[in-house]
Amino acid sequence: MLEKGKQYKDAKALKVHVAALFAGAGRSFHSGNGGGRQKKHICNGAKGRCLAEVRACKQRSGEFKVTFIIPDHNDCSGGKVGARSAALEGFASAAMVSNPTVKGTDLKRSLEQQTGLKVSYSAASRLKVAATRASKEQLEHGYRIMTSYCKELVKDCPGSIAVVQRETTGRFRSLFFMLGRAAYAAVRSPIKVVGMDGAHLKGKWNGQMLTLTCKDANNENIHVATAIGPVENTDLYKTLMRGCKKNPKMRDFLEDSKTTFYTDQHKGGKCALEGEAPLAQHRNCC
Template sequence: MGTPEESFSKLPIYFHNLKKHNPNTVVYIKIDSEDCFEYCFFAIRCMIRAFRECCRKVIIMDGAHFKGKYKGTILHVVAMDGNNQILPIGYGICPKETTDSWTWFIEKLHECIGDVEGLTDKAPAIVVSIQNVFPNAQHGLCGFHLIGNIVYTFRKNKKTAILFWKLVRAYKTTEFEFYWGRLRNIRDDVATYLSQIPHEKWTRAYCPTTRYDYMTSNSAESMNAGSYKARKLPILPLIEFFCALMRKRFYKRRMAAEKSTTILTKWAEDMWRHSEFEGKDLFLQILATNWFAMWSCDNGFNALKNDHRGHMAIDTYKIEKYRRTYELPYTLFQNLVIGRFWMTLWLLTLL
């Protein structure tokens, strides 16, 4: 597998083979004035196609630090498929999270996926980059990081946390204003802190676009947690880890989709059954988050009761679209750069 230094030097060969066996894969390597590695970006064709053709146009971004000899950061962007599962879109590697590194990463990402409706993240360095590259996208903040800042600044308080999440998840502005008044009464300092952040960045009620109920960056952070051991590896085995993880998920989901006999994906079917059990009020909430197409409330609820949900669900949640999401496989290639035996041995200890 070689030393970490050799791993960096073999990166161009690896990316060449990746593109050769997976046409339309996007890869970039940026070097500095001394011909040393600075940034890299890669997005495999099946991930790009799955997002562009089959997913809602909302993305979630995050980064995580390396744990090996060479320190750095891996940046990644994910979306959610029609079964509410994480779909990786692209990865980047840089020395650290800065405005320059995020801007470079987001520019390459935009080249792959085009414009998006909204995105969620936690990094302050990313704000300027988003405004420059995705000027029409609604930039949302992660609710968990926001409540973390509140706890750090004002100390932990259970009532404050409960009210905060009610504010974040309120569907209507009237509902939001009701809980906002309660927060003002019991924690005016916290309310003053939150009032300095535009409501459309962290609340559902005031968001001008559709966030599809994704009010945190947890899906991206779960990628960080799952790659903790892999981030101790040199750069090539680390990239191969993410490729292997994606390949494994695509295969499992493709097999599950082919066997499915339902109208909607399993997650959407479960939501439909839950809404049928809970009644009309929950269905109104489902409409508010655009899980289903915007029919009139009475007709829409009757459609659910009469088992016509397949006609009113947006395409993303239909099983046909879910099958299309994962029908294009990742093409394996003989990895002469790393060595298949040693790579397999590494991955078996990590996956």
């Protein structure tokens, strides 16, 4: 949803979302005067005193940040566009998020059930292609801004650790983050138990997510840290443990001989423990 403060990877991505905003109200728009760093998109009903407008400014990162927005139309006689198509695109995008491999015939049926509109097979196919393209762009944009997100996380949550590793080409390699308050609760707990496990990620980038959990003083599970990488192996488990050990108290907790780790029988977890916490006890949960 277009809103003040939201950032888009470039001017084209911004314009696509502005078009969706105006199309949702059945209106078209034009781009107003602005410098190289400024973008202004105005409803075509502006001559009729419609105030609907979106302004954005280019950031140092190259992204465009929405600085001003009036989404509502008033006294508007601007040119109308296909609001029906815009509405269907929204439903199609939601359907693709919940089921990325949905077939065109199933998407057609779903759209008709949700909207009550008659949707042709060709229209459903076009909507599927558009939704897939938009989803891919959104995913790629998310990985690009992950470093900025980690910096904000560390700033807003004292004691947290967040690290993004990239290839020499700039391509995403791995992510680690640990919440400071969760680590604080873990090291203060008298229950020295740690669980580590992994799971596949869905979507275009079929990576792995590892989690490290502990017990608090009330015997409740705490999700302390997460590592995301391409495969579940020793290196990724080491990334998870080494990230946690950047906190001195977590390092002492994990390396304590009284601490017991529970993992499945994946050899990556065992090898990582032998190198990173050789004194800790290790048990297999399955």
